[in-house]
Amino acid sequence: MKYVIVGKNMEVTPALESAVRDKLGKLEKFFAEDTTVYVTMRVNRERHKIEVTIPVKGTVIRCEEVSNDMYVSIDMAEAVIERQLKKYKSKLVRKNKTAGAAFKREYLEEPEVSDEAIRIVRNKQFDLKPMYPEDACVQMELIGHDFYIFNNAETEQVSVVYKRRDGAYGLIGPEA
Numbered sequence: 001m002k003y004v005i006v007g008k009n010m011e012v013t014p015a016l017e018s019a020v021r022d023k024l025g026k027l028e029k030f031f032a033e034d035t036t037v038y039v040t041m042r043v044n045r046e047r048h049k050i051e052v053t054i055p056v057k058g059t060v061i062r063c064e065e066v067s068n069d070m071y072v073s074i075d076m077a078e079a080v081i082e083r084q085l086k087k088y089k090s091k092l093v094r095k096n097k098t099a100g101a102a103f104k105r106e107y108l109e110e111p112e113v114s115d116e117a118i119r120i121v122r123n124k125q126f127d128l129k130p131m132y133p134e135d136a137c138v139q140m141e142l143i144g145h146d147f148y149i150f151n152n153a154e155t156e157q158v159s160v161v162y163k164r165r166d167g168a169y170g171l172i173g174p175e176a
Helices: 016-030 070-095 096-103 105-109 133-143
Strands: 002-008 036-044 046-058 059-067 147-152 158-163 169-172
Touching: 002 016, 016 036, 016 070, 036 070, 046 070, 059 070, 133 147, 133 158, 133 169
Parallel strands: 002 036
Antiparallel strands: 036 046, 046 059, 147 158, 158 169
16 A cells, blocks of 8 residues: 655654554555555644545545544544444445455455444435525524535535534535
């Protein structure tokens, strides 16, 4: 695997780079050799945050972990990605046949491990009203949800606003 390691508000020391390569190197058993892993490390006050992104043909495997120590965050990120891979292996390959080329054959041929089946327990339908993203954020807060689906009055497309972990808001919409 190839690593692109970037530090924001911090310097990536050789020790940190080595820790990332050692921990995430355990994931090499899953991926083909030409897979690139993007790692961004940030320090903001006492929060040490690591973001790991692994683009796989047609999809992205990603995690974001925060702790009070960067080495702990690295350990947590490795565990999360490994758990994601084990849980979603068959789904990734079944839904996107070309994604199989990004994984090692040994990994794909392993028997599936199913921790829990995905169950949809409620189906909800509602009318999408045209509104501006700011109005959608207000509506989201009023109903007490973490996200809100609406018809964006600016783009005339279905969009989603969501509450981020840092308390800010995010907007998701289709590509133009």
